[in-house]
Amino acid sequence: MDIANRKKITVVGGGSWATANIKMLSDNVVDKDIYWWMRSEEAVEHIHKYKHNPHYLSSVEIRVPAQHISTNLKDLIAKGDYILLNVPAAFLKDALKDITPDDFKGKKIISAIKGIVPDENQIIGDFLNQHYNIPFENFVVISGPCHAEEVALEKLSYLTIASRDADLAATFAGMLRTRYIKTNESDDIYGTEYSAVLKNIYAIASGICHGVGYGDNFQSVLISNAIREIKYFVDAVHPIDRDINESAYLGDLLVTAYSQFSRNRTFGNMIGKGYTVKSAQLEMNMVAEGYYAVNCLHQVNKVYKVNMPICRAVYAILYQKRSPVLEMQHLAEELS
Numbered sequence: 001m002d003i004a005n006r007k008k009i010t011v012v013g014g015g016s017w018a019t020a021n022i023k024m025l026s027d028n029v030v031d032k033d034i035y036w037w038m039r040s041e042e043a044v045e046h047i048h049k050y051k052h053n054p055h056y057l058s059s060v061e062i063r064v065p066a067q068h069i070s071t072n073l074k075d076l077i078a079k080g081d082y083i084l085l086n087v088p089a090a091f092l093k094d095a096l097k098d099i100t101p102d103d104f105k106g107k108k109i110i111s112a113i114k115g116i117v118p119d120e121n122q123i124i125g126d127f128l129n130q131h132y133n134i135p136f137e138n139f140v141v142i143s144g145p146c147h148a149e150e151v152a153l154e155k156l157s158y159l160t161i162a163s164r165d166a167d168l169a170a171t172f173a174g175m176l177r178t179r180y181i182k183t184n185e186s187d188d189i190y191g192t193e194y195s196a197v198l199k200n201i202y203a204i205a206s207g208i209c210h211g212v213g214y215g216d217n218f219q220s221v222l223i224s225n226a227i228r229e230i231k232y233f234v235d236a237v238h239p240i241d242r243d244i245n246e247s248a249y250l251g252d253l254l255v256t257a258y259s260q261f262s263r264n265r266t267f268g269n270m271i272g273k274g275y276t277v278k279s280a281q282l283e284m285n286m287v288a289e290g291y292y293a294v295n296c297l298h299q300v301n302k303v304y305k306v307n308m309p310i311c312r313a314v315y316a317i318l319y320q321k322r323s324p325v326l327e328m329q330h331l332a333e334e335l336s
Contacts (some may be wrong), residue, residue, distance in 0.1 A: 006031055006032065006033060007030060007031070007032040007033070007081065007082065007175065008032065008033045008035070008079060008080050008081045008082070009025060009032055009033070009034055009035070009080055009081070009082040009083075009084060009175070010034075010035040010036070010037065010076045010077055010079060010080030010082070010083050010084065011025070011034065011035070011036045011037070011084045011086060012037045012073065012076075012077075012083065012084065012085050012086060012087060012095065013037070013038075013085070013086035013087040013095075013112075014036075014037075014038035014039060014040060014043055014053065014055070014056070015055075015056050015086070015087070015088070015286075015287075016056040016057050016148040016149070016286075017086055017112060017148045018036075018056075018086035018087075018112070019053045019056050019057040019060055019062075019148065019152075020057060020060075020146075020148035020151035020152060021084060021086055021112060022034065022036060022060075022062065022064060023057075023060050023151060023152065024151065024176050024178055024181055025175065025176065026062075026063045026064065027178045027179070027180075028174075028175055028176060028177060028178050028181075029178075030174060030175050032175065033068070033079075034064045034068060035064075035068045035069070035076045035079050035080055036064050036068060036069045036076075037069075037070065037071065037072075037073045037076045037077075038069065038070075038071060039071065039095070040055075040071070041071050042054075043055060044069055044070060044071055047062050047064075047066075047069055048066040048069065051063070056148075057148060057149070057152045059152055060152050073095070073096075073098065073099065074098060074099060074103060077099065077103050077104070077107070078103070080107065081107060081108060082107070082108045082109075082110060082172065082175075083104065083107050083108070083109050083110065084110040084112060084142075085109065085110065085111050085112065085113055085124065086112040086113060087113065088113070088115060088287040088289060088292075089113050089114075089115025089116055089117050089118070089124065089289060089292065089293075090115065090117075090118050090287065090289075090292045091287075092113065092117055092124070092127070093117060093119075093120075096132075099132075100132075101131075101132045101133040104128075104132050104133070104134055105133075107138070108138050108139075108140065108168060108172070109128055109134050109138060109139050109140070110139075110140040110141075110142060110172060111124040111125065111128075111139070111140070111141050111142065111193070112142040114143075114196040114197060114199075114200060114289055115197055115200070115289035115292060115293050116197055116292065116293050116296035116297070116300075117296075118292050118295070118296060121296045121299045121300050123190075123193040123194060123197065124141075124193065125139050125141065125189055125190070125193055136164050136189065137163075137164050137165045137168075138165070138168070139163065139164075139189065140161060140162065140163045140168060140169065140172050141161070141162040141163070141189050141192045141193050141196075142159055142160075142161060142176075143159070143160045143162065143192040143193075143195070143196050143248045143252055144157075144158070144159065144160070144196070144247075144248070144251065144252040144255060144256075145157075145158060145247055145248075145251040145252040145254065145255035145256070146158065146159055146181075146255075147255065147259055147261040147262070148261075149261040150261065151180070151181070154179070154180040155180065156180050156182070157180060157181055157182070158181075158182045158183070158184065158247055158251070159173075159176060159181060159182070159183050159184070160183070160184045160185070160186050160192060160246075160247065160248035161173040161176070161183055161184070161185050161186070162185070162186040162187065162188055162189045162192045162193075162248070163185075163187065163189065164187055164189060166185070166187065169185040169186070169187070170185055173185055184246075184247065184248070186248060188238075188240065188242055188248075190234065190237055190238035191234045191238060191240070191242050191248075191249070192248050192249075194230075194233065194234050194237060194238075195230050195234060195248065195249045195252065195253070196252060197289070197293045197296075197297065198226075198229070198230050198233065198253075198293075198297070198311075199226075199230070199252050199253040199256045199257070200256060200264045200288070200289045200290030200293055201264075201290045201293055201294045201297065201310070201311055201314050202222075202223065202226035202229075202230075202253060202256070202257055202290075202310060203253075203256040203257045203262050203264035203265045203268065203290060204264050204265070204267055204268035204271070204288065204290040204291070204294070204314050204318075205222060205226070205268060205310050205313065205314050205331075206219060206222060206223065206257040206258070206265050206268060207262075207264065207265040207266060207267060207268020207269035207270070207271070207272060208268040208269070208271050208272040208314070208317065208324050208328060209222060209268075209272065209328055210265075210268075210269050210272060211268065211269040211270065211271060211272015211273040211274075211324065212272040212273075212324050212325050212328055214328065218332065219257075219258075221335050221336075222257075222310065222335065223253065223254065223257050223258075225309075225310060225335045225336070226253060226257070226310055227244060227245075227249070227250050227253055229306070229308045229309075229310055229311065230244065230249060230253065231244040231249075232306050232307070232308070233301070233304065233306045233308065234249075236304045236306050237304060263284060263286050263287070263288050264288045264289065264290040266284060266288075267280050267281075267284060267288035267290070267291065268288075268290075268314075270283065270284075271317060271318070271324060272324045272328075274324075277291065277318060290314070291318060294311060294314045294315045294318060294319070295315065295318075295319055297311055297315075298311070298312075298315045298319075309331060309334045309335070310331065310335075313327045313328070313330070313331040
């Protein structure tokens with residue numbers, strides 16, 4: 001490939017999903033330069049020396065040149081034409097605190113973040129558009145169903161790449177495709193973003209139910225109600241013709257609600273067993289996006305007024321300190 005036309009992508013974030021993204025991009029056959037920003041200088045030095053992320057998916061060999069991995073975000077954004085954001089939504093504002101709209105000017109911005117920016121109560125596309133002047137035509141959403149741990153194991157996985165620009169969606173989908181990653185394309189940036197946020201809340205609900213002793217029969221009722229709540233909400237926010245049973249919506253919900261790798265389900269299970277929010281977070285040492293998301297959705301839904309009993313129950317347990325046992329009993333009476 002002509003060096004002038006060689007694709008250049010910067011990945012922002014050092015967690016398990018960012019590490020999985022690095023693996024996909026490295027294993028993909030499209031000729032590209034990959035740059036990687038991490039907050040931790042210690043982690044960067046470890047990868048330079050040992051070619052593994054010391055904290056997440058440590059079995060994955062990192063094949064990004066050492067000089068392309070650093071803690072200087074402004075410099076790495078300048079080098080990339082595609083900027084893949086992959087930090088928890090709760091920490092996005094802090095990660096970008098030194099970045100200006102000019103730094104992003106002309107870049108294609110991809111979000112692999114599955115959360116809402118706290119305080120702003122905005123999904124990533126709206127936040128970037130309003131605070132960094134990113135045109136929606138330059139914005140891409142990556143959604144599942146796909147767990148980082150299975151990417152590390154090269155288990156067959158599917159991603160949906162959504163953008164208002166069909167050519168951009170196709171181009172980026174082509175940069176992620178590998179022997180073990182298949183991609184679909186969509187123009188539903190709002191539906192895929194909000195669905196990815198909501199499924200984390202329902203995974204917490206699934207974990208809470210398991211923690212307080214409900215079985216698979218009730219779980220199936222819970223999740224069939226959850227997909228209906230997702231449909232009602234995304235149709236209220238962005239009413240277009242979409243099939244809620246596609247993998248980006250229903251598939252992502254199922255894997256997050258049931259998988260052993262789901263940190264949101266794990267977090268919910270601990271809450272159901274009596275852990276406090278703080279103790280569950282400390283023991284997990286990972287961010288359960290659904291914890292922040294349910295508070296944000298509670299505020300957002302004051303505008304749309306969609307009936308969402310599962311979300312209300314999770315909010316009541318996590319933020320109003322209601323009993324998980326009693327809230328699940330009340331919820332069981334509302335579901336059908």
